[in-house]
Amino acid sequence: MSPSSVGTLITVAPTGAESRKADVPQLPTTLDELVDTAVRCEAAGATLIHLHIRNAEHRPTLDHGLLRASVTALREQTDLVVQLSTGGSVHDPLDLRLTVLDAEPDSCSLTCGTTNFGAEVFLNPWPFMVELYRQSIAREVVPEFELFDLGHVASLRRLLDQEGLPYGGKVHVDLVTGVPGGMPGTPAALLAAVAMLPAEVTSWSATGIGRTHLPIAATALAAGGHLRVGMEDNLVFARGRAVGHNDELVARAAELATLMQRPPLTTGEARELLAVKRR
Incomplete structure (x- = not known):
């Protein structure tokens, strides 16, 4: 793998499940707002969108109809790689989280372990991870492995050893830093995780929560990684x-990626990088 020789995959995570619409009115929570966000972010350089869905009351939901409607609308209006969160909110039951793949996204998140999440617990036990991985392979959905801690890197190694490569044969991970309860949003922590990544990993992105956003982005670009940004992770510019x-x-x-001589990938290049199926 020679990640520094390619451009930059920019993922936008526009909504998340934590912020309340009443507190952040500019947060895109309706379908129209999500489509507008996707169109504008694609024009700005994003090639993948990571989606959490809200209901009519702007609360997080895994409603199958809303998930499928969102995937369909984004495919009609953009060429973005559409990735659905299988994390939902920390309160969603595991069996409901598995049904996210029924909406036939291009990609899905797959978190490689349980982690403290502020005052909550984000539950991802081993049997759930394995079942989600097997379903992603069967449904030809590309997983993005979310790693919040070094133990999650080791769990990814275990998952690949036991279950083999994902659909498409590429292994893309997102290193999530700065979550209270996970690894800190520091260059040292990010580079430690990168050094531990299994040899099968073909690309990686980094996420810095809150004020860790910019130092993590700069470190990722310098180290050959890709970027995830968005209001799910950071509300302060x-x-x-x-x-x-x-x-x-x-x-x-x-702009940062271009300054580092790694300009944003096109959507076609992103699909090739991730081995995403054309649907």
């Missing part, structure tokens, strides 16, 4: 200035 729209974060990531 700069000191004293809130994020007004997700495309601001995407545009800044694209």
